[in-house]
Amino acid sequence: MHGASVKVCLEGAVFMALQHLHIGFDDTDSPKRGCTTYIAALLVEKLEKLGVVFTDYPNLVRLNPNVPWKTRGNGALCLRVKCDSKMVDEIKELVLTVVEENSDLTFRGTDPGVVFLSRARVPREVQNFAKDAITGIVNLKTALKLIRQFKAEAVGFKGGRGIIGGLAAIGETLRGDHTYEIIAYRKPENYGKERRIDKNSILEMDKATAPYTFNNVDYETGRVLITPRGPDPILFGIRGESPEIVKKAFEMVKPLEPVERWVIFRTNHGTDAHLKRVEKLSQLKPFHPVIARGMVTVNPRIVPRRHVIFTIGDQSASVDCAAYAPTGMLRKVASKLIVGDYVEVYGSVRPPSAGHPLTVNLEKLRILKLASKVVYQNPVCQQCGKRLKSMGKGKGFRCEKCSLRYPNLSKVAVKVKRDLDGGLYIVPPRSQRHLTKPLVRYGLEKRRTTEVKLIERWHHP
Template identity: 50%
Template structure:
């Protein structure tokens, strides 16, 4: 069957990262032999949302699995959220939505609404109930808003690719170790193919400032472009999964 897994609201300004949760999930799914439908999708939600955790983006994985594996996948997702969710933060209210089959048109329309405006959780819950979707929610469950929006954000218009490199857990919360000159050289080599790598003064823009797992993130026009960028960037500390 086709399965869409939407996740949101596991992070906080003090740490965590929903894309990291998704990356760990991807590794597990590869291990059990699922077939992915395209790359994971990252949906940037309304940046003016007052209750956003940090970057205000939600994630969706789309895959084909045997029906018999669904309970295992659901349980693994539950364990990941409970392990990595930043539950001590008031604004962290994780939500996960599971949708089987094709994405309904009203869920796609809902996703567009969430990107452009503020919506209440009830709108997400109404659609979840209408389509009889399975879900997980924690605390006030506001993450269901973004999780369902990620599923509906099928990226049928213009979009870019983003490559995220993660630090090993021992290095979370420590200064990022990376050759800054290599970022400048990468930016020069891939000008026009990758974006917003450095500012007008040459300061790197691809490095987060928080204690989260991300070492750096590069955006570009194609998967090949961002992989080329990774080859040019010199990390001075080990990468998670690398």
């Protein structure tokens, strides 16, 4: 029976079987303050002091980045532990206290939720719910139904919408592709102040650990990406392929202000987990991240603020695609497309609004097949080879050098070399979402993970 406590006697000794407990929580922060990962970091320290055993790194699960009611990064957290069954109530009380004390409950859009699931294996139905929360839209009613079905417990503050993310974080077990992030946190007295880190140490770290860490620096602009810009408690975060490499990178960075604590998370960052392929353009839904194919049916046009819009279509529907100015190279590539190009678009579906149809906001663009580009030119003189001049519409051509006239000739089609290559194009690092898989990760994906081994000192304190 799941969650049962069993005593086993062996040569006079008594052992207590440990109970598995998954703790998911979400929606604790606001644009003004707080961070759900910081609550996880606090709980790691407090739970270890209680004597629990962590069976995984804290899981940082980014959900669908397009939901209109998300908090900043739409990241939910799950802590997976084993503990004495007698401690479960104490653990739950501790978690709820820490969540309540560190959530921005005064902010209108913050509705924290906590979910506890006491069983070793996460049910397939809960895993499917997590996939839906990452790739689409789910609701609280469905979450509560699953919580009742599998005898989990949920506690919501205010509207309790965070219960959705809490359950989704439990359900996303990260058995497929995943990455790691080490996050360092500031002392409270430095919240809201400029973050102080030696930039040269970041550049050296990036070069020393590439390609096994990613999105540390945007070299096109020189902007450091490991430091957030808001008033949250994070000093910096480094993402990479293994706990060892992110810890090595962390040790190379030289902060110029005190670090209060740090933790290594296992996460779906940089995996494209949010993108879901649709077979037909008619299947596109607002707020869903998608991968879709189609042929360019309307040439790109530049709209105010230098955004590029083009239209693709298939037999079922057509849709606008937008490459915004901050997307850098992706915008330039999009502007060179022509009618007939066959492409694959990756991005979020923006709902229609006044003056704007349903639109895919591009994160990536793969050019599958380039159409031939043809221009029409005046023919050449059959005697001297010089390009002829038009004598007027429908009147033919004449040669200025030879004075010969060609009343029956027409313009000739000439195939022009395209200033564009097939392949995959991605927005620059500064514009990438948490979930967007960067180019350096292609070929480094993890296919299947059955067991997680925690390194020594994966957090402090």
